[in-house]
Amino acid sequence: MSFDSTYTRELPLVPERSSFKEIDDVIFRPVEEAPTRKWFIAITISSLALMIGAVALANTFYFGIGTWGNNSTVGWGFGIVNFVFWIGIGHAGTLISAILYLFRQRWRTGIARFAEAMTIFAVITAGIFPVIHTGRPWLAAYLIPYPNQNSIWVNFNSPLLWDVFAVSTYFTISFVFWSVGLIPDIAAMRDRASGIKKRIYTVLSLGWRNSNRHWQHYERAYLILAGLSTPLVLSVHTIVSFDFAVAILPGWHTTIFPPYFVAGAIFSGFGMVATVLIILRKVYDMEHIITLDHLEKMCKILLATGSMVGYAYCMEFFMAWYSGYIFEQFVFINRAFGPYAWAYWTMFSCNVIFPQLFWFKKIRRNIPIMMLLVILVNVGMWFERFVIVVTSLHRDFLPSSWAMFYPTWTDLALLLGSFGFFFTCVLLFVKVLPSISLAELKAVTENAQPTHKHHH
Amino acid sequence: MIGKIKNKLKEVNNRNLEQKRSDELYAIGALFDTPDEIMDAAGKTTEAGYEEFDVNTPYPVHGMDQAMKLKNTMVGKTTFIFGFLGTTAALLMIGWMSGIDYQNIIGGKPFFAIPPAIPITFELTVLLGGLATAGLMLTLFNRLPWINNPLHDTNYIKQTASDKFGLVIYAKDKNFNIATVEGFLQSIGGKSIEKINFFEVREDRVRTPIFDFKFIALLAVVTVVTAVTAYGILRYVLFLPPFDFMWKQEKVLPQEKSTFFADGFSMRPPVEGTVSRGYIPYEYQGLPDSVVTLLANPLPINAEVLAKGKQRFDTYCSPCHGYYGEGDSRLRGQFPNPPSLHTDKVRQWADGNIYHVITNGQNVMSSYAKQISRDDRWAIVHYIRALQRALNAKDEDLN
Numbered sequence: 001m002s003f004d005s006t007y008t009r010e011l012p013l014v015p016e017r018s019s020f021k022e023i024d025d026v027i028f029r030p031v032e033e034a035p036t037r038k039w040f041i042a043i044t045i046s047s048l049a050l051m052i053g054a055v056a057l058a059n060t061f062y063f064g065i066g067t068w069g070n071n072s073t074v075g076w077g078f079g080i081v082n083f084v085f086w087i088g089i090g091h092a093g094t095l096i097s098a099i100l101y102l103f104r105q106r107w108r109t110g111i112a113r114f115a116e117a118m119t120i121f122a123v124i125t126a127g128i129f130p131v132i133h134t135g136r137p138w139l140a141a142y143l144i145p146y147p148n149q150n151s152i153w154v155n156f157n158s159p160l161l162w163d164v165f166a167v168s169t170y171f172t173i174s175f176v177f178w179s180v181g182l183i184p185d186i187a188a189m190r191d192r193a194s195g196i197k198k199r200i201y202t203v204l205s206l207g208w209r210n211s212n213r214h215w216q217h218y219e220r221a222y223l224i225l226a227g228l229s230t231p232l233v234l235s236v237h238t239i240v241s242f243d244f245a246v247a248i249l250p251g252w253h254t255t256i257f258p259p260y261f262v263a264g265a266i267f268s269g270f271g272m273v274a275t276v277l278i279i280l281r282k283v284y285d286m287e288h289i290i291t292l293d294h295l296e297k298m299c300k301i302l303l304a305t306g307s308m309v310g311y312a313y314c315m316e317f318f319m320a321w322y323s324g325y326i327f328e329q330f331v332f333i334n335r336a337f338g339p340y341a342w343a344y345w346t347m348f349s350c351n352v353i354f355p356q357l358f359w360f361k362k363i364r365r366n367i368p369i370m371m372l373l374v375i376l377v378n379v380g381m382w383f384e385r386f387v388i389v390v391t392s393l394h395r396d397f398l399p400s401s402w403a404m405f406y407p408t409w410t411d412l413a414l415l416l417g418s419f420g421f422f423f424t425c426v427l428l429f430v431k432v433l434p435s436i437s438l439a440e441l442k443a444v445t446e447n448a449q450p451t452h453k454h455h456h
Numbered sequence: 457m458i459g460k461i462k463n464k465l466k467e468v469n470n471r472n473l474e475q476k477r478s479d480e481l482y483a484i485g486a487l488f489d490t491p492d493e494i495m496d497a498a499g500k501t502t503e504a505g506y507e508e509f510d511v512n513t514p515y516p517v518h519g520m521d522q523a524m525k526l527k528n529t530m531v532g533k534t535t536f537i538f539g540f541l542g543t544t545a546a547l548l549m550i551g552w553m554s555g556i557d558y559q560n561i562i563g564g565k566p567f568f569a570i571p572p573a574i575p576i577t578f579e580l581t582v583l584l585g586g587l588a589t590a591g592l593m594l595t596l597f598n599r600l601p602w603i604n605n606p607l608h609d610t611n612y613i614k615q616t617a618s619d620k621f622g623l624v625i626y627a628k629d630k631n632f633n634i635a636t637v638e639g640f641l642q643s644i645g646g647k648s649i650e651k652i653n654f655f656e657v658r659e660d661r662v663r664t665p666i667f668d669f670k671f672i673a674l675l676a677v678v679t680v681v682t683a684v685t686a687y688g689i690l691r692y693v694l695f696l697p698p699f700d701f702m703w704k705q706e707k708v709l710p711q712e713k714s715t716f717f718a719d720g721f722s723m724r725p726p727v728e729g730t731v732s733r734g735y736i737p738y739e740y741q742g743l744p745d746s747v748v749t750l751l752a753n754p755l756p757i758n759a760e761v762l763a764k765g766k767q768r769f770d771t772y773c774s775p776c777h778g779y780y781g782e783g784d785s786r787l788r789g790q791f792p793n794p795p796s797l798h799t800d801k802v803r804q805w806a807d808g809n810i811y812h813v814i815t816n817g818q819n820v821m822s823s824y825a826k827q828i829s830r831d832d833r834w835a836i837v838h839y840i841r842a843l844q845r846a847l848n849a850k851d852e853d854l855n
Contacts, residue, residue: 020514139694152558155554157565165580166575176586180590191614191618195466209605211598213510214598215513216521220531221590224532225589443516450518
């Protein structure tokens, strides 16, 4: 890894070298100080949402998924919508931490750790849904090929099984990537801490001592993990899209799905990262580390991916017409003008029309408007998955079995609970671990690297 | 009260953390202020011929591996080897499981093919490669975890974790001499020169605690407990209540006794007057066989109908009447032998009469209306006519 000094211009954080201590203080402040009132208010709200979700989950387990709005026509309801939505949220984290790392985008340093943590929590949140959607989560072990009493193996031709492998690999590698990044920072915290905290951080840091003999292997491993995560993140949402695209249902059976899903995932993920960062930098006074420049760059990525998603929406319509396949045409006309037209146009305006405002620099640098737009992106991307799942199913080939999907309170409470779980995890993470990569941030500050006067 | 306990706990914690050090010297460290200084110092240390030394910096300093004359890292090759292992393992697993051991026709596709195997192969390649990279980087290449290294808990390591750049020369170096090294560190600009002694408990000699017997035993115990628990759950627990709800449901099975219905049967008879689909009432039902019916055979005479009639006759009629209708029962007298179908009486019957006997039964013979469909009964009638004619052929039939 080369830290060319030209990149460091991106972060005019601390002009004097002596202020490394200040960076330590700012980054470790949330961890070392007692939680603030703001933090308690936030975690009260998020854990309340989590508790509501827990009640809904208990209701689901006790009575079965008959408590959901799914019916025999719309067999995939909120369970799958939420799964695809949360998996998508996770993708921005890997994009920021791995892909931007490979592209030497130094501005990622301030937000990478946090985005990676979001990936992990989002994937955990997502993973809950397909498991409870099966109705019998205690049989989830059947998804793994293990020698069993029935002498049968899993179906390796099924995209649903690919999903199991893709999502679990994605979680494992993201977790490893994140943990490896945390080791030097935990070591730095260990050297500041005392008492029981010191004990915990000593074990978690594995005895890391910032040796350059270690840094050498460490950096190569980090680079390789970034290299492995990059195709991995693309493969995960590709395989999630196969859940739909490999089926022969009109509205799902399209080859545009993999790139369309990946673009959508990055789009929604950046929406979520931006939403949380805007709040976080305010709550923890980190405006000079997570700067307006960072947010502006994220807005540019939102603009690009939002336009890609918009292209995919239009191309789907074009292909439906161009294929000459009447069932496909019916599905798309029904999407835009049928009983779920409101969902379709919510999706279209939130994902395609409103992000176009990011063409204007004034809007990209205006926090309140940006906040509004990124929340709309989250809403729009949730509705995208809703539109794909529900509108393709609710009017099938047999008009006698046409049906509508109405969510029950359990569905809505589980959705709320998933947000509660995610934000509770995020808040706890911010409290116990450094949410900004200290070692990486120090390495890209001004004058952090030798000027090569002596050695070449 | 709670405050007291808290303080006590804190005291105990801190006491245990402060390990006593022995008199034996482990290393001498010096601190530097800027990356340029540490680069310079590292270069001079190598030039002076020291080999057992290290540079500790809060972040990786670019160009330090050249200054320290470090060999290229082998992490990349590890990733390749384990990634390749993942690819091979995945293909072998899928090939054996779905191609050989459990062949299942899914959508008419081949049992094993490369394209549907690609996603899982890719995932396992990344999984194994990634886990090996991180795991071996820490354990094999960096010899971690090593939480009781003598460098820990010194001013030296605390400073280098934050904003100083440190260089340490270990006592095990062949050129090591306290006075010389101290002088050397001063001469290259090192500040806060610190002598670091071993801990009293020389556990640091065990370089990698992961190869410790206790640790490996713990791993083995964890593995066995996990495996036994998982097996027990999947093999036994999931068959106990409440997980047996799929095969122990609150319902009655066809032959079970019912306590709910007065007649004690769990199978219910159809409602009074129920007729089955396609049922056509037979107007001569229950009348004696002597009745002369006016029904005509609706089927044409052709090879297909006769073949059908023969098949049905051989199945249902021949056990008593014999294959040729001669009354030679195969039942060896368990039932009274029926009369031949070649008597004058039967020959002179109308088709409708034979049909009536099959449908309604006669003497010991019961009704066959339930077993043989209407059309099949008429086909049997045609076949009986053919049999009768075969045993009583006229001259012109020989032409």
